[in-house]
Amino acid sequence: MRKTHLLLSALLFGATLTGAHADDQMLIKRGEYLSRAGDCIACHTAEHGGKPYAGGYEFPMPMGTIISSNITPSKDFGIGHYSEADFNRAVREGVAPDGTRLYPAMPYTEYSKITDEDMHALYVYFMQGVAPVDAHPGEHTELKFPFNLPGVMRVWNALFLNTEQFKPDSNVSAEVNRGHYLVDGLAHCTSCHTPRNDMLAVDNSKYLQGAVVGGWYAPNLTSDPISGIGGWSNQELVQYLKTGHVEGKAQAGGGMAEAVQNSFQHLSDDDLNAIATYLKTVKPVRNPQQSSPSYAVEKAKAETSWEKLEFPIPDNAAPERHDNLSNVDGASLYSSACAACHTMSGEGTADQRIPSLTRNSAVGAELANNVVMAISQGIHRESQGEIASMPAFSADAEHITSSLTPAQIAAVTNYVMGQFGKGDPQLTAQDVMQIQAGGGSSFLIRNAATLAWSGIGIGVAVLLIILIFITERRRKQR
Known part of the structure; x- marks a missing residue:
């Protein structure tokens, strides 16, 4: 009888342990999904082969360069010594256990909206589901005076940080609430798509109305049919988030391409639909200077005689390359550097692996930023098993092609937007360099x-x- 009792106890104890283990695995899996929704890996992994979550990603800012930290469970170099309360305070309030204030390059101002349940799952994932990396990122954050003074972020947080968690609106559907929670919280869309004030805090009075980030223009996401996404169907929005491409509308580049690759393509259809549904409820705001959607240009303005323009750009090492630096004719530069892929008429390829330059939101935009940045940095995106790649043409970014000077990038941009978009923006080399540098900063920061x-x-x-x-x-x- 005693043996039977002991055997039964052992079986029950084993079942309890198995259940606890299964619960942890479910939490780890949920935490991993939430970390994808928050795109944590993109900012906490160094470029060019960095280990996941080991830090080292560089954020060039007007006030200096911020280096992301190691957030693996390493006790010496990462967050392995964090209690759950420490983790919550760092993610939601931007305060490390030793009292050090984090910088809002880490979007704790948006993560403050994450629920307690999701924070717990994230903590379990980072402590149990991430491999520890026992190494410092190498570089250190270096900020200029006065941004490196102690107490600066304490004042900034007092002015601009709202630590209130997301509260569902009982007047809207569960799907809209879910989309709102993701947009404002984990997905932190506001950090790029909402303009910032002179102190670099998100200006919520201009919620999702579009902003320049690192030279790229993150477009208006309000429901306006001209300036925003009101002319997009929910299906198109979901497709864009999954793949970074919607024929006749847009292609993701820069930070948005990273978000598609590292985050959005891994989200469930339910969550992507919730995001699309919520965005369609955002109050429409129109740019008064805009009379038609940026993707509305149907065809090239005029035919160009290409025979006299076709000549290759010499390799950088070739002597004749130096003579070609003076060429700032946009049509001839387009012919030699762009037409081989986008075709002379700008139609791209039939399968749209190389997109058309008409019905293209970057080319038809009011601002030239995204054309300049696409030419300068290229497009690099992998999603749903497909790779989108366009070479970079600026001298500091190019790897596989001959580079173009800022004056030449200006000339190509002027030609492309004039021929296939709404008109020549008349950029100069100085304009291009300013866009490449991130678009400038406010008077207070400068x-x-x-x-x-x-x-x-x-x-x-x-x-x-x-x-x-x-x-x-x-x-x-x-």
Whole structure:
């Protein structure tokens, strides 16, 4: 009888352990999915072969270069010593266990909306489902004065951080609430598609109205049919998030291509549909200068006589290459550098593996940023088993083709947008260099050091005046 009791106890104990293990595995799997939704791997993995989540990704910012941290469960170099409360505070509030303030290149301002249940799953995944990497990213974050002063982020957070979690709206459907939660929280769409104020905080008064990020233009995602996504069907939006391409509409490049590759293509159809459904409910906001959608241009403006233009761009090492640097004729540069793929008429290929330049939201846009950046950095995206690749043509990015100068990139952009889009933007080399550098920064950011030193100088002067006044007053009282 005793043996039977012991055997039964052992079986029950084993079943309990198996159940607990199964629960952990489910949490790990859910946490992995949520980490995909949050695109954590993109920013915490160094480019060109970095180990997943080991950090080292560089964020060039107006105030300096931020290096992402190791978020593997390494106890010496990562977050292995974090309690769940430590993890929650870092992800939601941007505060490390030692009190160090993180920078909002890590979108904790959006992650603050993540629910307790999802935070728990994320914690279990990062502690149990991620391989530890016992190495420092190598580089360190280097910020300019005054952004490197202690207390700066404490003030910024006090002004701009809202730590309130997402609250469902009882007046809308569960699908809309789910989409809203993903857009504003884990997917942090607002961090790119909403403009920022002079202090680089998201300006929620211009919610999802489009913004320039790292030179690329993240477009208007409101439901307006002209400036936003109101002219897209839900099916097209889902296809774009899954593949980065919708024929006759758009192709993802830059940060959006990374988001498609690392995040959106891995989400369920239910979640992608929820995102599309929610975006269609966002209040429409139109650019008053825009009268038709950016993808509305149907065909090239005019035929060009190509016979006189066809000559190859010499290799960078060839002596004649130096003579070609002076060529800033957009049509001839397009003929030699672009027409082989996009065709002379800009139609691309029949299967749209190389997209048409008409009915193309980048070419037909009001801003030239995405054409400039696509030419400069190329397009690199892998999704749903398909690879989209366009070579980079700027001198600092090109690897497999001859490079173009900023003046030549301006000339090609002017030709492409004039011939296949809404009109020649008349860019100059200086315009191209400014776009490539990220589009400039606000007056406060550009002049922060001068303003800070001026403030310190004024403070010291006021203090000296007070001390002189007190000293003089005491002298008279004697």
